[in-house]
Amino acid sequence: MAYRSYILVCGGTGCESSHADKIYQNLKNEIEANQLFAQVQVIKTGCFGFCEQGPIVKILPENTFYVQVKPEDAKELVEEHIVKGRPVQRLIYNPNEDKNRTSLVTEEKDIQFYQKQFRVVLRNCGMIDPEVIEEYIARDGYAALEKVIFDMKPDDVIEELKKSGLRGRGGAGFPTWMKWNFTKNATNSETKYVVCNADEGDPGAYMDRSTLEGDPHSILEAMTIAGFTVGAQKGFIYIRAEYPLAINRLKIAIKQAKEMGLLGENILGSDFSFDIEIRLGAGAFVCGEETALLASIEGKRGMPIPRPPFPATHGLWKKPTVINNVETYANIPMVILKGGDWFSSIGTESSKGTKVFALTGKIKNSGLIEVPMGITLREIIYDIGGGIPGGRKFKAAQSGGPSGGVITEEFLDTPIDYENLAKLGSIMGSGGLIVMDEDDCMLDIAKFYLDFTVDESCGKCAPCRIGGKQLYGILDGISKGNGEIEDIQKLKDISLAMQRASLCGLGQTAPNPVASTLRYFEKEYMEHIVDKKCSAGVCKDLLQFVIHKDKCVGCTVCARKCPVNAISGERKQPHEIDQSACIKCGACYDACKFQAITRG
Amino acid sequence: MFEKEVAGVELSAELNQFISEWKEKPGNLIMILHRVQEEYGYIPREVALELSRMLDVPLAKIYGVITFYHFFKLTKPGKNIIQVCMGTACYLKGGGDLISELERLLGLPVNGTTDDGEFSLEAVRCIGCCGLAPVMTVNGEVFGKITTEQLPGVISKFKGN
Ligand SMILES: Cc1cc2nc3c(=O)[nH]c(=O)nc-3n(C[C@H](O)[C@H](O)[C@H](O)COP(=O)(O)O)c2cc1C
Ligand code: SF4
Ligand code: FES
Numbered sequence: 001m002a003y004r005s006y007i008l009v010c011g012g013t014g015c016e017s018s019h020a021d022k023i024y025q026n027l028k029n030e031i032e033a034n035q036l037f038a039q040v041q042v043i044k045t046g047c048f049g050f051c052e053q054g055p056i057v058k059i060l061p062e063n064t065f066y067v068q069v070k071p072e073d074a075k076e077l078v079e080e081h082i083v084k085g086r087p088v089q090r091l092i093y094n095p096n097e098d099k100n101r102t103s104l105v106t107e108e109k110d111i112q113f114y115q116k117q118f119r120v121v122l123r124n125c126g127m128i129d130p131e132v133i134e135e136y137i138a139r140d141g142y143a144a145l146e147k148v149i150f151d152m153k154p155d156d157v158i159e160e161l162k163k164s165g166l167r168g169r170g171g172a173g174f175p176t177w178m179k180w181n182f183t184k185n186a187t188n189s190e191t192k193y194v195v196c197n198a199d200e201g202d203p204g205a206y207m208d209r210s211t212l213e214g215d216p217h218s219i220l221e222a223m224t225i226a227g228f229t230v231g232a233q234k235g236f237i238y239i240r241a242e243y244p245l246a247i248n249r250l251k252i253a254i255k256q257a258k259e260m261g262l263l264g265e266n267i268l269g270s271d272f273s274f275d276i277e278i279r280l281g282a283g284a285f286v287c288g289e290e291t292a293l294l295a296s297i298e299g300k301r302g303m304p305i306p307r308p309p310f311p312a313t314h315g316l317w318k319k320p321t322v323i324n325n326v327e328t329y330a331n332i333p334m335v336i337l338k339g340g341d342w343f344s345s346i347g348t349e350s351s352k353g354t355k356v357f358a359l360t361g362k363i364k365n366s367g368l369i370e371v372p373m374g375i376t377l378r379e380i381i382y383d384i385g386g387g388i389p390g391g392r393k394f395k396a397a398q399s400g401g402p403s404g405g406v407i408t409e410e411f412l413d414t415p416i417d418y419e420n421l422a423k424l425g426s427i428m429g430s431g432g433l434i435v436m437d438e439d440d441c442m443l444d445i446a447k448f449y450l451d452f453t454v455d456e457s458c459g460k461c462a463p464c465r466i467g468g469k470q471l472y473g474i475l476d477g478i479s480k481g482n483g484e485i486e487d488i489q490k491l492k493d494i495s496l497a498m499q500r501a502s503l504c505g506l507g508q509t510a511p512n513p514v515a516s517t518l519r520y521f522e523k524e525y526m527e528h529i530v531d532k533k534c535s536a537g538v539c540k541d542l543l544q545f546v547i548h549k550d551k552c553v554g555c556t557v558c559a560r561k562c563p564v565n566a567i568s569g570e571r572k573q574p575h576e577i578d579q580s581a582c583i584k585c586g587a588c589y590d591a592c593k594f595q596a597i598t599r600g
Numbered sequence: 601m602f603e604k605e606v607a608g609v610e611l612s613a614e615l616n617q618f619i620s621e622w623k624e625k626p627g628n629l630i631m632i633l634h635r636v637q638e639e640y641g642y643i644p645r646e647v648a649l650e651l652s653r654m655l656d657v658p659l660a661k662i663y664g665v666i667t668f669y670h671f672f673k674l675t676k677p678g679k680n681i682i683q684v685c686m687g688t689a690c691y692l693k694g695g696g697d698l699i700s701e702l703e704r705l706l707g708l709p710v711n712g713t714t715d716d717g718e719f720s721l722e723a724v725r726c727i728g729c730c731g732l733a734p735v736m737t738v739n740g741e742v743f744g745k746i747t748t749e750q751l752p753g754v755i756s757k758f759k760g761n
Contacts, residue, residue, distance in 0.1 A: 017742030051731025
């Protein structure tokens with residue numbers, strides 16, 4: 001080590017928004033003030049994954065893991081930990097949140113959140129400064145590219161990918177080697193393209209964002225390997241405009257790689273040339289679909305077109321095009337360096353390697369996790385995620401976003417892979433994993449996703465355009481107390497028609513959240529329809545808040561909390577809610593200390 | 601007849617420079633629209649007309665693209681742009697309540713702008729900070745794990761700036 005100590009500060013979007021940048025600056029200033037700059041290096045890294053406890057600061061070589069750090073803590077961290085060698089106890093992770101802080105966990109490897117994780121894709125996130133190419137190279141970066149260019153033929157690369165069993169991480173799980181092979185063998189054009197799908201449309205998921213922010217060079221390296229393999233000289237990264245930090249880091253990475261001769265003309269002195277350009281998305285979910293994405297790169301409205309022909313032979317400007325997801329690419333350098341056999345030793349029979357999930361919703365440890373395929377949902381939710389907060393009961397987990405479905409309690413022990421999730425009526429999807437508890441209404445979730453897909457439908461084909469609106473309309477009616485028994489069958493019929501007849505994946509999968517919640521929670525639908533009740537307390541039109549005279553002590557807390565002054569009553573006298581004015585926000589219900597208010 | 605509509609807009613030197621760099625590249629329109637919106641905050645009609653002339657693309661095509669993509673705006677937003685995340689994680693943790701409360705506090709509907717042009721309110725999809733749900737941003741600054749009680753404070757921080 002060139003330095004005595006390294007201070008790693010998380011520079012992922014989550015931590016940045018909690019002033020990680022200020023922490024970084026303050027730490028640098030403190031190091032400066034203590035004249036330690038020759039001995040201690042402060043590095044801003046990508047996401048550590050443990051977003052719930054952010055901002056995170058890690059100090060090497062001791063591996064001390066500090067959580068919830070504030071900018072004003074910089075002085076103490078430097079003066080105590082760095083200068084005096086005394087860890088700052090109050091910033092060390094306290095998993096049980098006990099007041100005496102008796103069960104502190106100092107090192108990352110002992111933190112339960114990390115124990116069942118296995119990092120391939122996120123291997124460099126939180127380890128290196130993504131804005132410094134040398135740090136990527138120091139961790140074997142671009143070694144796979146060198147190996148491919150000088151020691152391998154395109155067919156060897158395909159063979160290695162085939163052995164690895166790597167399947168696309170963008171949702172559909174198509175074998176990557178096959179796609180590359182189609183494009184490599186395409187003879188309809190000399191010009192070919194490599195495209196990276198970084199559109200990450202699933203609302204509530206940020207795997208690709210974190211990978212790009214934390215390790216942009218891994219994507220550039222993999223795309224260049226793809227270019228060499230299929231015979232392309234140009235690559236495009238199509239990324240959401242909503243991801244400014246990732247865009248900026250990609251720009252820096254491209255510039256650095258070009259300066260080092262790792263991208264551009266005659267890469268590493270060979271006769272292979274490859275260039276990468278960034279193209280911005282503009283907030284259309286359907287552009288995550290590959291044919292729509294390619295139309296968007298061409299500068300057009302992002303409307304899907306029927307396949308076949310597939311992009312592998314007729315893609316961007318009708319040229320053969322490899323299109324893969326960010327996470328798929330991030331795996332490639334490791335497959336090349338460690339070998340396909342190594343990769344296929346991880347995971348299940350049909351699904352190899354790892355999967356990155358954005359674990360969010362009603363879960364104690366929200367964050368970005370990477371786990372081997374075949375892990376169970378129970379391990380993810382309870383061992384890694386720490387369970388459901390507030391003593392609430394687990395109800396379901398949703399994977400695959402607007403195209404996916406729910407997994408319920410009884411299937412918590414099913415090993416997660418592409419096939420098993422499909423059998424349960426969900427999909428692997430790109431990695432959004434949203435945990436829901438007893439306070440979440442399944443009908444409302446279905447309605448939420450439908451609202452999303454109706455809004456995002458490009459309108460090109462009728463089943464999606466009209467079917468989606470109809471489904472939404474029925475769900476909305478049920479949630480407002482206007483449902484009829486026949487609605488259940490109607491929902492099923494329309495879903496089937498959309499799944500069968502829509503042109504692209506958006507319309508084909510849009511009914512999935514409805515079909516899946518109906519499959520497991522038909523009772524809850526019936527409750528809304530027959531009893532006109534929402535026991536989760538979400539569908540506002542079916543709710544009524546009532547103050548019970550025998551329990552109300554007239555403390556006036558509820559009346560003061562009510563944002564619309566719907567509660568009246570004398571001090572020390574039972575209060576009353578004016579139902580016509582009530583907006584059903586539940587503020588009174590939450591505020592009452594005497595359980596005098598019921599929700600029904 | 602149409603000539604009258606080609607109002608004389610002066611594009612900044614940087615914008616002109618950007619357009620000429622991209623002019624010959626296939627599929628340039630969306631990138632140029634991004635650059636225009638970065639400068640104006642939306643896509644003014646005169647600029648769209650000017651682009652149509654400079655790039656030799658029909659105005660209808662330009663509007664076809666602008667209206668297809670949610671990101672592009674046709675009207676001028678307020679000085680301070682409040683975006684509330686309505687991605688799944690934030691929705692489950694009360695993103696909807698944040699919106700209703702902001703609508704009440706600012707007296708405007710989602711996608712509206714206050715009469716004094718001070719604030720715009722938008723509902724957006726996941727901004728990738730789901731671990732901090734519910735999340736909102738003001739002029740790009742992220743506020744995570746935010747509660748309705750904190751909203752007046754956030755608004756006053758930006759008011760008059
Ligand atoms: C409506 C829709 C949205 C999609 N969104 C994404 C996305 O955000 N990111 C992504 O990588 N793939 C997305 N896909 C999948 C792509 O069409 C395509 O399968 C993927 O980019 C292929 O890469 P892979 O083989 O590496 O998974 C989407 C598909 C559909 C139908
Ligand atoms: S299924 Fe929906 S999004 Fe896909 S092409 Fe048809 S209308 Fe467009
Ligand atoms: S769902 Fe709100 S930031 Fe992701």
